Amino acid sequence: MSSNYICFSIIPSLCYCYFISAKIPEGIPRLISLLPIFYLFTILPLYFSSAFLTAITTFSITWLAIFKLVLFAFDQGPLIHNASNPKIISLPVFISIAALPLRTTFTPNPNRKNPMSSALQLVIFAVLMEIVLHHKSEIHPKLVLIFYSVMIFLMIDILIALSSLIVKSFLCLDIEIESPSDEPYFSTSLQDFWGRRWNLTVTHTLRFTVYNPVRLVLLNVIGRKWAQHSASLATFLVSGLMHELIFYYVNNGVRPSGEITGFFMLHGLCLMVEIEVKKALKDTLRLPGLVSGPLAVGFVVVTAFGLFFPPIIRNGVDESILEEVRFCFDFLKDKILQLVIFDKICNFGY
Template sequence: MSSPKCMEFEGEFKSLIKVWLKILATLCYCYFISSKLPKGIFRFLSLTPVFYLFTILPLQLSSVLQISITSFFITWLTNFKLLLFTIDLGPLSSSSSPKSSLPLFLTIACFPIRNPQKQTYPSMQNPSKLHLLLPIKTLLFGISLVALNDHKQKLHPKIVLGLYCTLIYLMLDVILGISNLLVNATLGIELEFPSNDPYFSTSLRDFWGRRWNLMVTYLLRHTVYNPVRSVLCGPVLGPWWASVVGLIASFLVSGLMHELLFYYVTRVSPTWEVTCFFLLHGVCVAVEFGVVKWLGDKWRLHWVVSLPITLAFVVVTASWLFFPPLLRSGADERSIKEFNSLIDCVVGKS
């Protein structure tokens, strides 16, 4: 007989299946109906119910892990891909996938991948690297989880926050890495790195622009940065200031999307700390950008100095503004308990 925890897990899994069936059915509508409409206002109007549905679907889930994955993949990434799709841009556009089949359309829409025909970031030149790193990162994720689960009360608070930073990075890379492997195995789409070794970042520009969560960077560049810059450049502002405003706008949107994702998990009204975290980093990146423009490359510190400073700034500001809303709501404790229950159910039935 199943334990109460396993029965609860099975109920949550059934809810997840129902939500994803709705997602797939809705994306079929996008493929068969919306894609046949001319790009622009008519296609956008046909997709407005989709944007709304994909925004409220995470509210039908209760598990932290299920909410996190669904809201990140669908409410954020898929909605932004569809937003580009309204003007026939991005990974779902006809120019990116001129002969896109329904399975390919659904895959690119649902998963954090892009059509490999047109890459703006380096694709995976050595796929075996992901096969090697993924088990290592999964193991490190498990070790960090066990350390928090068994020894959290004994650890210094700063070490605990450092472990949370590590867990966020590892969980994101493991989930996105598994997604890439599944898509590659089923459809043969070329693999892409979800991140590019962010622990080697030598500046905030390097961290946010070239190393951390490349799919989000790509979407924010095309849905926020480029439109804002093109509108403001020329008649309103010069190229440099238009770029700065576009940069700050991208970080603002990222902060607001994180506030929404945190609300799904915590069901607590936002405190706007997360938005402040991203705005702070946006301003700092803009300052870096200005310093480089003013002083040139000669001002750069040696990586031995700049790397620890960059990582320390990210960790300290995350501890100050990013993690507190999750910690106050107990979302961290819930997620650890859910992982433990999942492992117990899987081991108990094996």
């Protein structure tokens, strides 16, 4: 099965969801009608030979698209215009939101912050990529991992920026696209980092597919406080398992070690402790943001060194992905240069 066939199979699948599944009553009946699509989206990454394309497909389609469609089955989530008065969005918008890792809103946000520009992010990413690819053996391993941490943040923002470009410039769709992150390096706590700043596309999806349902189910069983903590741990567990799935596909079926799930569960437990400590101390003995911020971000980075990155580095997947990304960068750079030269030649004639 060719990569082109794989990519183009996504659009007919989403058309089926739009024209057929949407006509089926919400709830379990509609969810059952979506099961063949879930199966297809789950096996799609197996047909890619590229580690980078496998990672992108697993993240965007096998994870986020399936979770969005689960919400769609119950008239919830970004594929429904208004949950209180369900109304399905137009087909181009439906396909774009389902297939791309976007966080959208249908009302403009006048208070939106201006994050680091995409051009600057591309430059920083390219510089770090060249340093790692050509001088990795000369750099301290811990510094390489710091570079990887920054590159993951930049890659997520760059992917969202490219998705936004596709939606707004090529498809000419008038939808408001939210920033994927909110300056996570300025986080003041773990709660702030995971809940309000880091990878908000995933955060919002997990909130509606995992956190809210688990909390509602357990609310009358174990009480409000423990229902919230249990829902939070369940959310981190699902996030860890989905990250394990991404690296399972990228590693060509190598058995997951569980380290990545351990990373997320550790943070789930630490977040639960942090929340209770803040409640106990109230505003009396809280650390100032200038102290708690670096501690929180530092804890994320250090624990990632020991649990998140080893499964990626162990089989050389990091280098494979970077080589493929560099190839994409060189290809785009050559195409842009050709367009610039062509434009100068055309203008010279006038």
